[in-house]
């Protein structure tokens with residue numbers, strides 16, 4: 487193994503900027519996600535231009551949500567994505583992104599308030615965007631050899647976004663999971679369902695890695711901590727399935743002290759029950 491470098495720009499909550507990362511091999515560089523704007527992409531490219539990295543560069547997109555794809559045109563490099571990611575980004579290419587159009591889409595249910603507000607925070611009017619769709623697609627996944635470093639991209643899906651992919655840096659035992667572990671945002675109340683979440687968690691835990699990187703978390707999680715977090719999620723979800731809409735009984739049956747996230751997560755699972763049961 488040699489030549490591995492990881493360059494990251496941390497997430498920004500106010501504008502919903504996700505982590506951007508560059509995986510550096512001896513021959514080429516793979517950038518994970520393009521950022522939520524031309525500026526976000528540019529800031530990242532400026533950072534990596536300060537380093538003497540290989541000139542051959544690729545981009546991979548973890549899923550189609552605006553904060554991960556608005557920088558594709560600025561990145562201007564061969565871009566890998568799941569086929570559904572490309573299809574969704576293509577739908578966005580010719581949309582009007584003015585405040586008025588965003589309001590209308592929120593009204594008719596094709597956009598959500600959360601994203602509208604974050605878009606307005608990141609991008610001021612007049613909001614004329616130069617968007618571009620990914621150009622290299624896969625269905626199950628693809629393996630990219632960067633020279634001594636191998637990146638394995640797998641489609642994992644999940645309810646956050648059915649097109650979600652993860653990126654495994656094989657030699658360095660890291661898995662970038664994008665937002666796949668987060669809730670379904672786009673279908674009414676934000677929700678989780680155990681039917682979708684538990685198989686996804688099992689899949690993520692099956693990777694032989696030491697660290698998990700979530701796009702909007704401020705640090706990577708060691709596997710042990712990731713197991714703990716996902717176990718907590720599973721426990722809450724399974725109790726919600728068993729007991730139904732009775733928060734007090736669910737919290738009483740928890741095998742451990744309640745933490746803040748439990749209350750939020752329980753609301754998500756209960757929202758899921760209302761949607762699907």
Ligand SMILES: [Zn+2]
Nearest residue numbers: 549551647665
């Ligand atoms: Zn997302």
